Amino acid sequence: MRTNKFGIRIAASALALAVSYGAHAVTDEDIINDHKTPGDVVSYGMGTQGQRFSTLDNLNASNIQHLQPVWAFSFGSEKMRGQESQPLIKDGVMYVTASYSRVYAIDAKTGEELWQYDARLPDGIMPCCDVVNRGVALYEDKVIFGTLDAKLVALNKDTGNPMWIKKVADYQAGYAITAAPMVVKGKVITGVSGGEFGIVGKVEAYDANTGELVWTRPTVEGHMGYVYKDGKQIENGISGGKAGVTWPGDMWKNGGAATWLGGTYDPDTDSLFFGTGNPAPWNSHLRPGDNLFSSSRLAIDPDDGSIKWHFQTTPHDGWDYDGVNELISFDLNQNGKTIKAAATADRNGFFYVLNRENGDFIRGFPFVDKITWAKGLDPKTGRPIFTEGGRPGDPAATEGGKGEMVVAQPAFLGGKNWMPMAYSPETELFYVPSNEWSMDIWNEPVSYKKGAAFLGAGFTIKPANDEYIGVLRAMDPKTGKEVWRYENTAPLWGGVMTTAGNLVFTGTPEGYLKAFDAKTGKQLYQFNTGSGVVGTPVTWEMDGEQYVSVASGWGGAVPLWGGEVAKVVKDFNQGGMVWTFKLPKDRVASN
Numbered sequence: 001m002r003t004n005k006f007g008i009r010i011a012a013s014a015l016a017l018a019v020s021y022g023a024h025a026v027t028d029e030d031i032i033n034d035h036k037t038p039g040d041v042v043s044y045g046m047g048t049q050g051q052r053f054s055t056l057d058n059l060n061a062s063n064i065q066h067l068q069p070v071w072a073f074s075f076g077s078e079k080m081r082g083q084e085s086q087p088l089i090k091d092g093v094m095y096v097t098a099s100y101s102r103v104y105a106i107d108a109k110t111g112e113e114l115w116q117y118d119a120r121l122p123d124g125i126m127p128c129c130d131v132v133n134r135g136v137a138l139y140e141d142k143v144i145f146g147t148l149d150a151k152l153v154a155l156n157k158d159t160g161n162p163m164w165i166k167k168v169a170d171y172q173a174g175y176a177i178t179a180a181p182m183v184v185k186g187k188v189i190t191g192v193s194g195g196e197f198g199i200v201g202k203v204e205a206y207d208a209n210t211g212e213l214v215w216t217r218p219t220v221e222g223h224m225g226y227v228y229k230d231g232k233q234i235e236n237g238i239s240g241g242k243a244g245v246t247w248p249g250d251m252w253k254n255g256g257a258a259t260w261l262g263g264t265y266d267p268d269t270d271s272l273f274f275g276t277g278n279p280a281p282w283n284s285h286l287r288p289g290d291n292l293f294s295s296s297r298l299a300i301d302p303d304d305g306s307i308k309w310h311f312q313t314t315p316h317d318g319w320d321y322d323g324v325n326e327l328i329s330f331d332l333n334q335n336g337k338t339i340k341a342a343a344t345a346d347r348n349g350f351f352y353v354l355n356r357e358n359g360d361f362i363r364g365f366p367f368v369d370k371i372t373w374a375k376g377l378d379p380k381t382g383r384p385i386f387t388e389g390g391r392p393g394d395p396a397a398t399e400g401g402k403g404e405m406v407v408a409q410p411a412f413l414g415g416k417n418w419m420p421m422a423y424s425p426e427t428e429l430f431y432v433p434s435n436e437w438s439m440d441i442w443n444e445p446v447s448y449k450k451g452a453a454f455l456g457a458g459f460t461i462k463p464a465n466d467e468y469i470g471v472l473r474a475m476d477p478k479t480g481k482e483v484w485r486y487e488n489t490a491p492l493w494g495g496v497m498t499t500a501g502n503l504v505f506t507g508t509p510e511g512y513l514k515a516f517d518a519k520t521g522k523q524l525y526q527f528n529t530g531s532g533v534v535g536t537p538v539t540w541e542m543d544g545e546q547y548v549s550v551a552s553g554w555g556g557a558v559p560l561w562g563g564e565v566a567k568v569v570k571d572f573n574q575g576g577m578v579w580t581f582k583l584p585k586d587r588v589a590s591n
Helices: 014-021 028-032 563-569
Strands: 008-010 068-074 088-090 093-098 102-107 113-118 137-139 142-146 151-156 162-167 182-184 187-190 202-207 213-218 224-229 232-238 263-266 271-275 296-300 307-312 328-334 337-345 350-355 361-366 374-377 384-386 406-408 422-424 429-435 437-443 457-463 470-475 482-488 496-499 503-507 512-517 523-528 538-542 545-552 577-583
Touching: 028 182, 088 538, 093 545, 093 577, 102 142, 137 182, 151 187, 182 263, 263 328, 337 429, 422 496, 429 496, 429 503, 457 563, 470 503, 496 538, 503 545, 512 545
Parallel strands: none
Antiparallel strands: 008 113, 068 577, 088 093, 093 102, 102 113, 137 142, 142 151, 151 162, 182 187, 187 202, 202 213, 213 224, 224 232, 263 271, 271 296, 296 307, 328 337, 337 350, 350 361, 374 384, 406 437, 422 429, 429 470, 437 457, 470 482, 496 503, 503 512, 512 523, 538 545, 545 577
């Protein structure tokens, strides 16, 4: 191994391997057709719509027991925590990120490292919820990812050398990037983290070839959007039309609404779908009103960043029920008609089905066992019907500077958090990684200070059951019914994938990669990776054999914020590996 001035480790044989592998660039067409090309995975979500469905069926419910590990690659060093990445695979090379903003290129056949890039992070970074990174984007000859100090970095896919580096936001104000960016029409689209620090959320587009800013769209009402042409900044309208409509006073100036999970793209409607996080601060009594566009889903024009429509899942959020969870496009077959729909499982415990052309509410229903903060959803608008007394009390109305505590369910870590669900067009079911927990929550006085936590709340999270916290659910978007469930002792914190082989894959904090029958929920396979799985599995075909890969390495928000729940996972070992499995050719016909 050798290391150059950029912090890139290059294997002795890497350049020769890169020459042989690096003949093909990733095009816009490759990205749009990713869900149709099982020989590679070139987008986060295994397709821009985020369904995480593979058309491969060589590996199926009848032969899954023959799935075998073929190599395991260590991310190395002492940085063994929070491996939430989804690998991408192109032309026999895997590109995967690791904690602390690292990127690896790996020979997908052998597991040999081709190159490694370590971002040089400054002191004082302030990620709220561990040092995670969820993946890269591929475009032409570039591997593009975000860093914990809120930069975008484009690397040469064959050598790992930086091609451009752009500052997206000020990390000293609490900004970071943990999500995988995406590329749409030659533009790199990214969101930002930092909602616990009173930042202003935004979605931005950068030219993938040059790194130059193309447009910026703030996600808090009252902030100006811009497009950039010929080096000039051009106003493109205030988000929401004007300031202060759904915010009191100047609270919109530090309103949160971070876009920290990234987005999906629907080519049918030419729309980016981004979720937005909690309004800041958590103490909702300081900011009466709906507080747009926090805790919402936004449809954004990829050409100039204009907001086409919005849907707010938790108006006037007082429980930290971020609305960032992915919005997955799918065709809803109902009453003899096909509707261009989209679905999301929100942290607040409700599952929403929307018309993705205009944002209209189609239906919503609980996907967790108990919800206390709302009695239900308005059947026409989807607006929550708040439970009287379900909001933590106003500290200004009580002595001692602490508002009345309430018990709320789900806890603020959500009925579902960041971990992506999957949708199968064959079963027409969504596979949702979820958790059953509650919290004691109360409000406290708070004021904004740059770079300081801006919460105004205290909390303790508790398991809702003695036997289990995590639940993998198969949900029917047409009926709102739970078709099957798998209960897991520890919280589920990893993503889900499903395949045409009637399989559903996910991982557990106990270290297992598991596979289930997509129709019945019967567990068919498990393999212990040695550390908690909080990454998202992918599958692809190479030389006629089907492969499955997943990152392993316990971490993320649960051990940091979990309260009583953290006791359940306190003895789990951290790690840093990517495991790769395959079904041998002679087992394809097993039945």
